[in-house]
Amino acid sequence: MDLCLLLAARGRLTAAPNPMVGAVVVQGDEIVGQAYHRAAGESHAEVLALEQAGERARGSTLYVNLEPCCHHGRTPPCAPRVVEAGLARVVLGTLDPDARVQGGGVNLLRGAGIRVDGCPTPWFDRCLDLNRSFLHSALRQRPFVTLKYAMTLDGRVATETGDSRWITGAAARHQVHQERSAHQAILVGSGTALRDDPHLNVRGIAGAPQPIRVVADRRGRLSPQARLFNSPGGPIWLGYGPLAEQSWREQMVEAGGELFEAPDLAALLSHLYSQGIRSLFVEGGPHLAGAFLDQNLVQRMLVYTAPILVGASQALGPLAGQGVTLMKSAPRLKRIQWQNLDDDLVLEGELEDSWRDACLPVPFP
Numbered sequence: 001m002d003l004c005l006l007l008a009a010r011g012r013l014t015a016a017p018n019p020m021v022g023a024v025v026v027q028g029d030e031i032v033g034q035a036y037h038r039a040a041g042e043s044h045a046e047v048l049a050l051e052q053a054g055e056r057a058r059g060s061t062l063y064v065n066l067e068p069c070c071h072h073g074r075t076p077p078c079a080p081r082v083v084e085a086g087l088a089r090v091v092l093g094t095l096d097p098d099a100r101v102q103g104g105g106v107n108l109l110r111g112a113g114i115r116v117d118g119c120p121t122p123w124f125d126r127c128l129d130l131n132r133s134f135l136h137s138a139l140r141q142r143p144f145v146t147l148k149y150a151m152t153l154d155g156r157v158a159t160e161t162g163d164s165r166w167i168t169g170a171a172a173r174h175q176v177h178q179e180r181s182a183h184q185a186i187l188v189g190s191g192t193a194l195r196d197d198p199h200l201n202v203r204g205i206a207g208a209p210q211p212i213r214v215v216a217d218r219r220g221r222l223s224p225q226a227r228l229f230n231s232p233g234g235p236i237w238l239g240y241g242p243l244a245e246q247s248w249r250e251q252m253v254e255a256g257g258e259l260f261e262a263p264d265l266a267a268l269l270s271h272l273y274s275q276g277i278r279s280l281f282v283e284g285g286p287h288l289a290g291a292f293l294d295q296n297l298v299q300r301m302l303v304y305t306a307p308i309l310v311g312a313s314q315a316l317g318p319l320a321g322q323g324v325t326l327m328k329s330a331p332r333l334k335r336i337q338w339q340n341l342d343d344d345l346v347l348e349g350e351l352e353d354s355w356r357d358a359c360l361p362v363p364f365p
Contacts, residue, residue, distance in 0.1 A: 118362030201233030220244030290321020
């Protein structure tokens, strides 16, 4: 299963919206097939590994980190292929919560006389971590959201005059570009787009995919001269509300934007999900960040803290919104990780647990 997870992770930048899946076929003490799923529309890991094993797959054990599918998508289902190969046993990392699967693959395998086992808790947890965007999206029908911001040691995201470049050092900024490349889409609000005029692309990482650039602009304020429209990067999607004028929408289309109606965050996330977006990197300002937190739409936090002091009571903090009135009501991060990047400190943690609780392990003998 260690090898299976390593193989699966090779699809980190290419598999979405599909999950990352690795497969290892073992005959006796020998690995006779191994593969991973590279991209949607291409063969699944199980099929590739079985093809590599050939006749040696008969009577063997298949290790795979996610339940083999039993439905027709862009490719035929995997579970029947596993049955046809004559395997004796399948070891699974986790069940697939997709409504088209949800144990159907396991039932098909067991119905054909194949022994199906789960794996111990540490590997089950690693399988959840690897595919958290896919699993959360399958359960909630909206993208897995990572909220990122950088702040000073005294909790400021800009000076009193609005200057914000740069809070963190080069190492932290490079990691942000790595994070961007690992997400399908980046989101900012119109305020950030107007104030910072960002590129919202991935720079300094050769061959990295460019995520879709999304701006939440309910009132229709973005300018067609914005750097988004004049810099290399992914497609530009603009979520607008009822106050956005028709003339502005026409300007945005002419500048190269793709528009969709999104009067609120729920509608915005719903549209992104319908377009195959399973992971969203939110880099907006305090108001957008606060709105996401107020509505419990954030699953992961990524906070960069620089050892600098700004002061001034009017300098912006990282979060606005309604917030909480009692400290005991404040959401607390879990699965905390700390990292030093040169002089900066990075905190990573998760906020929402319900999707994890809904992911059921295969019973382990």
